[in-house]
Amino acid sequence: MSSSLLNTLIERLRVLPTVGPRSARRMALHLLQSDRAGGLKLSQALSEAMEKINNCQQCQNFTEQTLCTVCSDSSRDASALCVVENPADVDLIELASGYQGRYFVLMGRLSPLDGIGPDELGVEQLFQLIRSSGVEEVILATSTSVEGDATAYYISDQLVNDDIKVTRLMNGIPAGGELEAVAGSTLKQAFSLRQTFPAD
Amino acid sequence: MSSSLLNTLIERLRVLPTVGPRSARRMALHLLQSDRAGGLKLSQALSEAMEKINNCQQCQNFTEQTLCTVCSDSSRDASALCVVENPADVDLIELASGYQGRYFVLMGRLSPLDGIGPDELGVEQLFQLIRSSGVEEVILATSTSVEGDATAYYISDQLVNDDIKVTRLMNGIPAGGELEAVAGSTLKQAFSLRQTFPAD
Numbered sequence: 227m228s229s230s231l232l233n234t235l236i237e238r239l240r241v242l243p244t245v246g247p248r249s250a251r252r253m254a255l256h257l258l259q260s261d262r263a264g265g266l267k268l269s270q271a272l273s274e275a276m277e278k279i280n281n282c283q284q285c286q287n288f289t290e291q292t293l294c295t296v297c298s299d300s301s302r303d304a305s306a307l308c309v310v311e312n313p314a315d316v317d318l319i320e321l322a323s324g325y326q327g328r329y330f331v332l333m334g335r336l337s338p339l340d341g342i343g344p345d346e347l348g349v350e351q352l353f354q355l356i357r358s359s360g361v362e363e364v365i366l367a368t369s370t371s372v373e374g375d376a377t378a379y380y381i382s383d384q385l386v387n388d389d390i391k392v393t394r395l396m397n398g399i400p401a402g403g404e405l406e407a408v409a410g411s412t413l414k415q416a417f418s419l420r421q422t423f424p425a426d
Numbered sequence: 427m428s429s430s431l432l433n434t435l436i437e438r439l440r441v442l443p444t445v446g447p448r449s450a451r452r453m454a455l456h457l458l459q460s461d462r463a464g465g466l467k468l469s470q471a472l473s474e475a476m477e478k479i480n481n482c483q484q485c486q487n488f489t490e491q492t493l494c495t496v497c498s499d500s501s502r503d504a505s506a507l508c509v510v511e512n513p514a515d516v517d518l519i520e521l522a523s524g525y526q527g528r529y530f531v532l533m534g535r536l537s538p539l540d541g542i543g544p545d546e547l548g549v550e551q552l553f554q555l556i557r558s559s560g561v562e563e564v565i566l567a568t569s570t571s572v573e574g575d576a577t578a579y580y581i582s583d584q585l586v587n588d589d590i591k592v593t594r595l596m597n598g599i600p601a602g603g604e605l606e607a608v609a610g611s612t613l614k615q616a617f618s619l620r621q622t623f624p625a626d
Contacts (some may be wrong), residue, residue, distance in 0.1 A: 238471040241464035264441035273468035
């Protein structure tokens with residue numbers, strides 16, 4: 227490239243998932259030729275998000291406050307806690323299910339080969355939250371992948387001596403599936419038909 | 427989303443071509459979870475590129491100087507001028523062909539339906555450059571799409587009364603193809619076998 231700034235931009239764009247050298251070049255040229263204002267706004271949104279977004283002290287979800295909007299909403303039902311893998315799962319459930327309880331976001335799932343164990347997911351914080359805040363039902367909404375199932379079993383196992391109902395979204399989520407790939411109506415049904423976990 | 431900064435980032439990412447709402451969300455979450463340093467570097471590269479990259483005063487290619495590296499290189503052969511559609515085409519030719527002349531980058535091609543006429547491509551500047559700087563051969567390396575051909579015909583038509591050889595890359599580029607999709611070896615051959623245009 228004739229411009230070293232352009233080279234740098236193309237290289238930096240490759241931090242984005244699924245963006246290879248050719249798409250990075252297309253993206254950079256598109257912004258320079260047709261949408262510099264949009265490029266500048268993206269730059270600002272990126273730096274603000276990277277610098278100011280942290281994890282909710284209660285549920286680990288992304289927020290720029292100490293507590294996220296769900297955790298700081300006193301009208302939510304504190305007796306139900308839904309455990310999900312990702313922030314995107316919270317959005318999907320909020321949009322689709324009418325669920326009024328709270329969440330805990332693991333920011334991943336157990337995956338020993340990738341070095342992700344219970345500590346990396348913050349499960350100690352999860353158990354503290356469950357035991358200290360009057361949670362009566364823990365809804366395990368991790369994915370139905372092998373790792374998502376293992377994560378659900380691990381959590382339910384640790385709660386077996388607590389007087390807490392542990393359920394898992396069962397009906398409607400295809401085996402091996404990510405929550406993200408499930409239609410809203412299916413998710414709603416999966417919520418209303420959730421089953422005791424492990425099965426009786 | 428629980429974070430308005432995150433919402434803003436997801437929305438802003440959609441200025442990138444081919445990025446829809448779902449990929450934008452994946453990109454944002456990936457950066458927040460796994461690569462904040464990369465996100466900040468991307469932010470900086472974006473703002474620098476958008477603010478500092480302009481068009482070379484001679485050939486229109488992107489550069490952060492007044493003249494691009496090719497135009498400011500006095501060892502290049504000023505008697506040959508290769509006309510391309512995009513900055514990426516310059517890179518491809520530089521890498522593949524051994525061409526030692528100069529370039530003019532149209533930053534597009536004639537496309538009346540999109541409102542892109544000769545003025546938008548800077549052809550007046552092109553003709554001035556050709557007539558004022560001792561150019562002996564103009565190599566039309568626009569794409570072989572309908573619009574790329576039309577652009578080549580338009581330029582050659584305007585030069586018909588000048589004592590200038592006008593050639594067009596002919597051999598090896600598939601009909602309807604973009605220069606970008608052509609292998610380096612094909613491009614090299616196309617260069618060495620370039621033909622007088624329009625054909626005798």
